[in-house]
Amino acid sequence: MSSVLQLKNVRKAFAGVPALAGIDAALADNSYISLLGPSGSGKTTLLRVIAGFEQPDGGEILFAGRRIDGVPPHERGIGFVFQNFALFPHLSVAQNIAFGLENRAIDPVTDGRIVAARVRDMIGLVGLSGLEDRAITQISGGQKQRVALARTLVTEPSMVLLDEPLGALDANLRTRMRGELRTIRERCGVTFLHVTGSETEALAMGDTVLVLDRGRIAQSADAGTLYSRPASADVARFLNCYNIFPGEIAGESFVSPVGALALGGLTQASGKPGYAIRYDRVSIRPRDAAPAGDEVRIEGSFVASEYSGAAVNSFFTLDDGRVFEVETHLSHAAPEAYEERGRYALVWKREDALVFA
Amino acid sequence: MTMAATSHDTAAETAETSTRKQPDRTFWLLAPGVIWMLLFLVAPILMMVYVSFWTQTTFKIEPTLTLKSWVTFFSSDTYLGALWTTIRIWLVVLASTLLVGYPAALFVGLFVRNKTLSTVLLVLCVIPFWTSFLIRVLAWRPMLGKEGAINMILMSLGVIDQPIEVLLFSELSVIIGMTQIYCVFMVGPIAFMLGRIDPAVIEAAQDLGAGFWRILRTIILPLSMPGVVVGAIFVSVMVLGEFATSAALSGRKVNLLGNIIVTQVGSLKWAFAAVAGVVLTILMGAVVAALLRVVDLRKEL
Known part of the structure; x- marks a missing residue:
């Protein structure tokens, strides 16, 4: 063209x-x-x-x-x-x-x-x-x-x-x-x-x-x-559908303020290091559930959720005070009730994360 | 039951007094203005119309009704000439204030996008009003005179070798003086209307392919018409009632209706003065009514 x-x-x-x-x-x-x-x-x-x-x-x-x-x-x-x-x-x-x-x-x-x-x-x-x-x-x-x-x-x-x-x-x-x-x-x-x-x-x-x-x-x-596939952490931020962590790559993991996140997905060169995971790729599990081998797990306390009909967005505070958002589609599930200030495991597949180097 | 009935009555009564009070308040708010206008505008105008039919003799005036003054006015070349001069000078001054004022307003209201700067420029236009009207008029004499500034400069530049005599004590000097004095009344309203035009509207016209003159004619001019009409009303009313500028700058060669009235009142010819006054009032009323037909100001402002 x-x-x-x-x-x-x-x-x-x-x-x-x-x-x-x-x-x-x-x-x-x-x-x-x-x-x-x-x-x-x-x-x-x-x-x-x-x-x-x-x-x-x-x-x-x-x-x-x-x-x-x-x-x-x-x-x-x-x-x-x-x-x-x-x-x-x-x-x-x-x-x-x-x-x-x-x-x-x-x-x-x-x-x-x-x-x-x-x-x-x-x-x-x-x-x-x-x-x-x-x-x-x-x-x-x-x-x-x-x-x-x-x-x-x-x-x-x-x-x-x-x-x-x-x-x-x-x-x-x-x-x-x-x-x-x-x-x-x-x-x-x-x-x-x-x-x-x-x-x-x-x-x-x-x-x-x-x-x-x-x-x-x-x-x-x-x-x-x-x-x-946003080209950088900044672009990902404008899209308003990614949780983004600053930090840097060290060996097989990305060291962020919330801990080391295991690598496994795509790593793109973008000038400014960052780690991004889409809201709708994260699942919320009880704290004691063990993650599978190819999963990344962090913990957060539940703050509130926002119901928008087809989906529900849940907000968690992480250990460094950062807000983490999870979008759960309700097409085949009823919205779950989470306990306020309760600790939950937030889990996603390694390959779903976007890593910027 | 009794209690309830009583409270109901009181409520109804309060409601009644408040509706009764409303027209009361309106009346009191309007009264000072209405009384003032009746006493000092409507009554004198009616009196003027009445006096114009009184009998005027050389030394006294009597309330015997007659058409004599009116017949004299409309059969005298002097008075009809003054009426015609008034209309002619009014039209020329209206045109020249528009011609000088519109570009100035265009600059202040549209091209200067800085609000502070455009306010400063408008204030500059008003500065001449810090001196008295008479001084402003008389200041034109040393400018326009036979040995005035303009003639001196033109002669020393070699543009002319005889001073231009028509500059002072002529119709031209009256027009120059009035244009300068009344121009600002044209600039103000037009600049105000131009300042309200959304700059994006002009950019849109540019983007659609129109050049500057096209935009001026099809967008800027129509949108500023209410300002032109308001400015024209200001200038018209003031120029039609003028007598001081023509007295000071024409050497009594230019007689406007205003000058006639002043002279007649001076020689105690009240009936003639009243006739001229009624004619002038009707003329002004007609001009204002005609200008208001051009634009629906209530809709536009």
Whole structure:
């Protein structure tokens, strides 16, 4: 698959504080890419640099083979969907969508009938039929989201940047819009770059997920790989589904603050040593149950549990005060009751752990 | 049973007094303003309309109703000329304050994204108001005069070799003076409206491919219209009622309705003054009503 956008060592600092510390990435054509990063990781800055609202301090941005750093935003052909939609408050739904076609500097559409036809098609595509003449103040959040998307898509950009597009919507609508965004993208055949701080959203939406950490791309992988094989302890932390221990490898075990953990699984080089075990790979057993030969066992005291329907998350305090989380799926089991402050054995298979060296 | 009944009665009574008290309080809160407006705005206006129909002779005025003053006003070239001059100067000053004020407001309200800096700039606009109105007007004389600053500079630069006489004691000097004095009333409301535009909306328009002038025309201008209308109302009301600037800067060559009123009152011709006053009030009312039709301020602000 050819790449539509290439970033080469893109840097940007604000008042001496680096926001982007050398971004290298190639985004595939016709795909859904999500960009995951904690707040302050530089993800909005990266998006604004790609769109042209900020100038990078250094590096190259190639879009469809052409260098675009220095090109003003309105000549880039990249669509941008704003976090708060940024709709034109004095225009109707149809006028908002027609804005780009009628007013762009390059190749504006002057024939009113063509504009009307394309706006009508786009309104159909995003499912806003019947609301053409409504004022922006008279539609709901989800509808505003669609107007913002339609307004961008109607200009046929080669790529669309979405800045936390679902952040302003309530939880129910967010889940529904996820599916719709993917469907709309497939119909248009352009690349979407979707910025989010939510790991579930990033995993659910992206064909490829880019993880941004402190101004650098920490990992670029498909959702499955990212989830089961994060490239570093930091990436694992953003995924919010790993218990992570600091420490270092000594011989056949990983020495951590909670004791020596026997090695047996995959060890990856990542620069910073760490030991990660997924919440849902740990089982909780009575203290006196003996572990099998290929298992790792630590002890913790039960604090509380959180029931979420399909699963229950139990929290334990380890001997060094660290909180350890275990996720138990309830598809074939009823939730077990644990005694508060009771000591339990937390056990997992050696090969399930990810070790970073 | 008795106890219950009593307490029920008391509750009902309290509820009744509180609903009765509500209009009482509204009345007392509104009374000072209403009385003030009735005594010092509505009554004088009615009085002015009434006096405009009184009989005016050279030395006295009598409350015998007549249309004579009105007929004199509308058949005199002087008075009609003053009405026309007032309208002409008002339109020119309105246009020039908008022309000078809008770009300034654009800079202060939109391009300066630092809130503190834009407040400082707005305060700078207000600094001339720390001196008296008359001083501000008279300060234009040494600027515009035949041997004033502008003529001196232009002559020493060799741009002209004769001083431009039309600069002072002409309609031009009145327009220059009024534009300077009233410009800030245009800048303020427009800058306020521009400051409320979400920067992302302008970025969105850029991203959709629109250039600067397109964005100015299709996004910024419509969104700032309420500010333009409020500014235009301020400027219009003040310019239409003006007399001091034209008196000080035109050498009595430019007579506005305001100057007519001042002169007539000075020579105790109350009926004429009242006619001019009624005409001016109607003109202002019509201008404000027309401006308010442009934008629904209640919806926009």
